[in-house]
Amino acid sequence: MIDMLSSASVGCHIDDVCVNNISYADDVALLSASVCGLRKLVATCEAYALSHGLIYNVKKNQVMVFGDGRKQYDNIPPVLLNSTELQRVYKFKYLGHMLTPDLRDDEDIQRERRALSVRANMLARRFARCTREVKVTLFKAYCSTFYTCALWARYTQKSYNALRVQYNNAFRMLMGLPRFCSASGMFADARLDCFYAIMRKRCASLVRRVRESNNGILRIVASRLDGPFVNHCCTIAGGMVQKWAEQ
Structure with missing residues (x-):
C-alpha cells in the first residue's frame, strides 16, 4: 500500500520528492495540499483494503486541516472512508506528539507538563525514604525524558518557562530542598x-x-541549513549543532 501511495504522485512535495504518506508500524498518516488529493489517497487505501480482505475502522481515522499562518479554513468538503465522513479534529496525538492546526507546540508542552507532574508526584510519594543517590537516579530516569522535545520549534516563552520551572520544582520536592x-x-x-x-x-x-539517516525525506529536511528545523536546533543547541552541521 505504501508503494501504491508513493507512486500516486499526489499529495505534498518537498522539492521533487512526493511526501504523501508517513507510516510507522500500522499507523499511517496521509498528507495532501488539497482535499481532492486527499480523497485520491484515501481511495487508494480503500482499493488496497478491498483487494486484501481488510476493513478500516472509520472511528480511528480523522482529518486535520493545517492553516498557512495567515488563513484558517473553517469549511472544507467532506472526506469519506467506506462511505462515512471522517471527523475533523483540532487536536491529535500522533505517535505521542500533540499536533494542532496552527503547528504550534504549546499543546505538546502542556502534555509533557502533565506527564512530568504525574511522574514527579509518584516518585515523591513512593520513594521519600530512599537515599539521595537512589532519588537522583530515579529522577534522571523518570523526569528527564521530555519525549519529542527536540521537535518543539513554535511555542510561547510562557509555556516553555512553565515546564522549566516545573522541572526544577519537581527535583526540589523529591530531594526536600528549599523552594528558592x-x-x-x-x-x-x-x-x-x-x-x-x-x-x-x-x-x-x-x-x-536525521543527518545520518538513509531516509530520503529526512535527508532533504536536514540538508537545508537555512531551513526552520536546523535553524531552530542550532538556536537551542548552540555551537554543538552548528559545528556538526558545518561538517
Whole structure:
C-alpha cells in the first residue's frame, strides 16, 4: 500500500520528492495540499483494503486541516472512508506528539507538563525514604525524558518557562530542598543536566540522527541549513549543532 501511495504522485512535495504518506508500524498518516488529493489517497487505501480482505475502522481515522499562518479554513468538503465522513479534529496525538492546526507546540508542552507532574508526584510519594543517590537516579530516569522535545520549534516563552520551572520544582520536592534554592547549583551538585542542557542535547542528538539517516525525506529536511528545523536546533543547541552541521 505504501508503494501504491508513493507512486500516486499526489499529495505534498518537498522539492521533487512526493511526501504523501508517513507510516510507522500500522499507523499511517496521509498528507495532501488539497482535499481532492486527499480523497485520491484515501481511495487508494480503500482499493488496497478491498483487494486484501481488510476493513478500516472509520472511528480511528480523522482529518486535520493545517492553516498557512495567515488563513484558517473553517469549511472544507467532506472526506469519506467506506462511505462515512471522517471527523475533523483540532487536536491529535500522533505517535505521542500533540499536533494542532496552527503547528504550534504549546499543546505538546502542556502534555509533557502533565506527564512530568504525574511522574514527579509518584516518585515523591513512593520513594521519600530512599537515599539521595537512589532519588537522583530515579529522577534522571523518570523526569528527564521530555519525549519529542527536540521537535518543539513554535511555542510561547510562557509555556516553555512553565515546564522549566516545573522541572526544577519537581527535583526540589523529591530531594526536600528549599523552594528558592539555586537551580543550577542543585543540579550541578547532583551531577544532573539542567533543563537547558537537556534541550541542547536532545536537539543535537536529533540533528545528528536525521543527518545520518538513509531516509530520503529526512535527508532533504536536514540538508537545508537555512531551513526552520536546523535553524531552530542550532538556536537551542548552540555551537554543538552548528559545528556538526558545518561538517
